[in-house]
Amino acid sequence: MDQNLRVLFERALGDEPLPPPGDLAxxxxxxxxxxxxxxxxLAGGVAGVVTVLATVVAVxxxxxxxxxxxxxxxxxxxxxxxxxxxxDEIAVFLRHDVTDRQLADLDESLRSDPRVRQVRFQxxxxxxxxxxxxxxxxxxxxxxxxxxxxxxxxxxxxxQPEQSxxxxxxxxxxxxxxxxxxxACEGRPxxxxxx
Amino acid sequence: MTEGPIARWSRARQRQRAAQDxxxxxxxxxxxxxxxxxxxxxxxxxxxxxxxxxxxxxxxxASWGRVRRSDNLNAYSRRVLMNALFDQRKRRSSGExxxxxxxxxxxxxxxxxxxxxxxxxxALATLSLRDQAIVVLRYWEDQSVETVxxxxxxxxxxxxxxSARALTRLRALLGEExxxx
Numbered sequence: 001m002d003q004n005l006r007v008l009f010e011r012a013l014g015d016e017p018l019p020p021p022g023d024l025a026x027x028x029x030x031x032x033x034x035x036x037x038x039x040x041x042l043a044g045g046v047a048g049v050v051t052v053l054a055t056v057v058a059v060x061x062x063x064x065x066x067x068x069x070x071x072x073x074x075x076x077x078x079x080x081x082x083x084x085x086x087x088d089e090i091a092v093f094l095r096h097d098v099t100d101r102q103l104a105d106l107d108e109s110l111r112s113d114p115r116v117r118q119v120r121f122q123x124x125x126x127x128x129x130x131x132x133x134x135x136x137x138x139x140x141x142x143x144x145x146x147x148x149x150x151x152x153x154x155x156x157x158x159x160q161p162e163q164s165x166x167x168x169x170x171x172x173x174x175x176x177x178x179x180x181x182x183x184a185c186e187g188r189p190x191x192x193x194x195x
Numbered sequence: 196m197t198e199g200p201i202a203r204w205s206r207a208r209q210r211q212r213a214a215q216d217x218x219x220x221x222x223x224x225x226x227x228x229x230x231x232x233x234x235x236x237x238x239x240x241x242x243x244x245x246x247x248x249x250x251x252x253x254x255x256x257a258s259w260g261r262v263r264r265s266d267n268l269n270a271y272s273r274r275v276l277m278n279a280l281f282d283q284r285k286r287r288s289s290g291e292x293x294x295x296x297x298x299x300x301x302x303x304x305x306x307x308x309x310x311x312x313x314x315x316x317x318a319l320a321t322l323s324l325r326d327q328a329i330v331v332l333r334y335w336e337d338q339s340v341e342t343v344x345x346x347x348x349x350x351x352x353x354x355x356x357x358s359a360r361a362l363t364r365l366r367a368l369l370g371e372e373x374x375x376x
Contacts, residue, residue: 005330005334005335005362005365006334006335008314008315008369009236009315009331009334009335011315012235012236012315012316013232013235013236016232016235016241017241019227019228019231019245020245024223024227024248024249024252025219025220025223025224025227025252026220027249027253028219028223028249028252028253028255028256029216029219029220029256031249031253031256031257032252032253032254032255032256032257032259033256033257035253035254035257036257036258039257
């Protein structure tokens with residue numbers, strides 16, 4: 001009886017089409033990563049790899065809300081002289097009053113953008129920790145900056161760096177974005193390599 | 196400098212991730228085909244079956260660090276698939292259109308063998324989704340009563356009684372087709 005049922009099942013599957021083109025495992029992994037990050041983002045937890053830039057802007061923030069040109073020059077200047085690992089990414093600093101919705105929209109559109117190779121979210125906390133570490137010999141500065149003054153940011157790595165300028169323009173116009181800074185500078189030789 | 200330990204840590208993590216990704220890729224290669232067929236038997240639509248398979252695998256990868264240690268990955272994947280299917284039914288019944296139909300489905304010519312399997316699929320469709328799942332998992336996938344119970348989160352005795360009833364029903368609907376051929 002079960003055997004008959006098996007035969008019927010096999011027939012029902014008789015017109016099975018070929019699976020669609022594309023690597024199912026790769027797609028599932030890409031989707032799974034998005035899902036995982038979104039989960040972390042919603043939980044407000046993910047630190048990612050901490051880079052140096054938000055802290056530089058934070059110096060600026062310590063006194064007044066940052067003007068975009070100042071933020072940019074500060075971010076690019078000292079950023080390049082620091083032994084940072086990342087040499088070419090776009091830092092998308094978020095406004096302090098960015099809404100959850102705007103944040104989620106940005107996250108979603110960055111992650112689904114084919115020009116984007118990698119997106120990381122840098123939390124306020126992670127940026128503040130990095131800032132404290134960087135300026136540990138300037139206790140006055142640390143004392144002057146409150147964690148809430150540090151902006152959150154997305155760290156975007158592009159598949160092709162030449163696509164950066166139009167991408168930056170687009171991102172600048174998005175609601176909730178304070179400033180967009182490209183950190184294209186030469187990494188110090190061996191920077192970030194522990195061996 | 197400060198990058199030393201961080202870089203080491205991130206490299207160790209990268210290696211670990213690469214190993215897990217490889218493991219997941221192997222898992223997909225071994226599972227996807229069967230998962231899609233089971234999904235098809237439960238929804239009767241190959242494109243939806245493909246979507247459900249992809250959804251299930253995506254969800255599994257999102258928790259792969261935990262999921263990979265599961266005793267019975269095969270059963271786990273069926274459980275995730277069933278959840279995806281239940282979610283899909285729920286969304287559909289709440290009026291939202293979610294089935295993404297690929298354009299080529301429209302031009303796929305009808306298969307000659309169509310009538311034969313429509314019979315079984317129609318008969319199956321008269322059962323509740325849970326009973327369909329019980330039949331497919333038990334009699335197509337040859338899963339044990341205990342495993343089916345675990346996948347569907349019901350007791351073993353429910354699986355036994357429901358599958359017996361479902362078979363009686365199918366036999367009545369399918370008539371000689373069931374006994375013959």
